[in-house]
Amino acid sequence: MEDYETLLSSKNSHLLNRTILRGHSDTVEGLAFNPEDSRRLVSGGDDKCVFFWDTRKSAATGKINDAHQGDVNCVDWSHNGMYIASGGADQRIRIWDVRQLSQSSEVTSFADLREHTGQINEVQFQPCGNSSVLGSCAEDGQVLLWDIAQVESDSKSSTGGEIPSLLLFRHYGHQYAVSEFQWSTVPDDPWTIASVSEDEEGATLQIWRPLDLIYNSPVDAANILRSEGI
Template sequence: MDAQSQQQAGPVKKKETRGRKPKPKEEKKDDHQQHAKLKKSQQNATVDDKYTQWKSLVPILYDWLANHNLVWPSLSCRWGPQLEQATYKNRQRLYLSEQTDGSVPNTLVIANCEVVKPRVAAAEHISQFNEEARSPFVKKYKTIIHPGEVNRIRELPQNTKIVATHTDSPDVLIWDVEAQPNRHAVLGATTSRPDLILTGHQDNAEFALALCPTEPYVLSGGKDKTVVLWSIQDHIAASTTDPAATKSPGSIIKNSKSGDGNDKATDGPTVAPRGIYYGHEDTVEDVAFCPSSSQEFCSVGDDSCLILWDARVGSSPAVKVEKAHDADVHCVDWNPLNDNLILTGSADNSVRLFDRRNLTSEGVGAPIYKFEGHTAAVLCVQWCPDKSSVFGSSAEDGLLNIWDYDKVSKKERTPKGPTSPPGLFFQHAGHRDKVVDFHWNASDPWTVVSVSDDCDSTGGGGTLQIWRMSDLIYRPEEEVLAELEKFKSHVVSCASKP
């Protein structure tokens, strides 16, 4: 059944995936749910207490924070290109999704975001936000009606106006977000037409999606237990004889005009894979490219495995770590500043750090460290683009933890007493439910966008937050102490003046 037929048939019940199922809005009014709400009241009170404590510390912990209430949960959030730089703030694209209950179509949202520069926002200003309101810093720019819910969004590094999306289908959809027409998401509206469709999976591919930093390559994993590799350049070469077309990296040359939503066709031109890779024994949950090679990549899945691949030597694993975690592995990221280091996050609540130099072809090799600071399944891990030892992890416990592996000393590896987990130096607790995705901003250092699905805990849709911790937290200690001493001297001198 295609997306248009599904819409005509009425609302479709959402799948249960990693705790990400939104509660249909019409059900929230049903009397039979009141009892369940009462049972959750004690748990919600604990969440509210933690949130209230966090909010009181916002002026101290953050250099800037914007809270944006979403009507519908977003399962993915990504920074797009920077559009404009100004004295006090920069304007930048932001890619989001709207995962609805079927009363209106699912959408891919392109927003414009005002990112306030460091040390500009006043402390009292960043703490004064209304949880139920939309932030003035985030404005919707364009809506694309997506054929199915948007489970993943990834931008093409060679041209960040082009994004790939995963939905509940075997295909990967490619969108030129600037060329796509703006659509009004109303029930019965036909879906927008993808600029390109990447085919090759034999079953749904919902979450595992990555785009290569060095070439216009796309990587995907799915329920068919395979990892599939495509090149967008293959479509450009096949669809045009114009030599100038191939000189624009990451561009998409269409076979026909994009659908404007008034025609019935939702299919775009298709591209077959360059390679299909076999080695997992269960659903592939996430994939990542080696930052320095378009031919090397890795994948993780529900078989608890971490697999490293090399397209130059065939379709079998180069290295297979059989027991990377003690449960399903949900996420993986390859360090962009040190391509020996790979992070994984799992339903066993832990994040593990692997050094590929320690792994052998037989899959022998243990993680060089286990980070244990979450109390629920880890959904997303990502290295910080500004410091090679720093990374973030978000989980179903509602927390987004920021870690620094350099802070894990030998003494800290055997902690005594109720101390913070080794390496954990910041905890973003602004979300009141599972943090399903986050993304470091490569254009604005130490700035993060994060989204949570707040249907169950707050009765709302979702929450988007854009935030930057105070630089006193992550800068070198001696540098911070020197600045504070200078400030102290300034205060003393001012106080001594008549």
């Protein structure tokens, strides 16, 4: 949003017909509601900041200054309401524990994921199933799946090179920048993913399911790949 404001409209009794949330000093790039509480949302923008909002209040309830070293391109809220993920032009994904807001207006990142080699276009927690599973896509043509539950109290950030312990799956199916992806919202099929890339001749949509490769043994996974001609 170019006017640096977040506008909400609703017929719900706890919202005004038109709510304007002011705080960002540059373009707002991403928004996400708390799945546990529709009155709370998070936003990220080109001012490098992440804001937390309660729609019953005009001022932000929390703010992360310099959340990234460049524009904050996208944000998402885990479906258990505990975590925020943000992705930036600095090629990093940062995970924040929202529970810290109940004690302080300051929120610190407990995971800093740097496996992408292009700016992050989207981050999205798995909407069905495990609240700790996160997906990301970027200008490097990859879709990565993470499990932030693997973070240990003494763990260090992933800085490339060796495969980070948080990385579940790496999808190399696209040749160009992946602009968007979506998890399936069907509870019986939570691991189906659709992703779109911006190719030279237009756009490519892929629908894929990594579950069998993640949870099978290496031998079984190899057999699955051979049976599918991969």
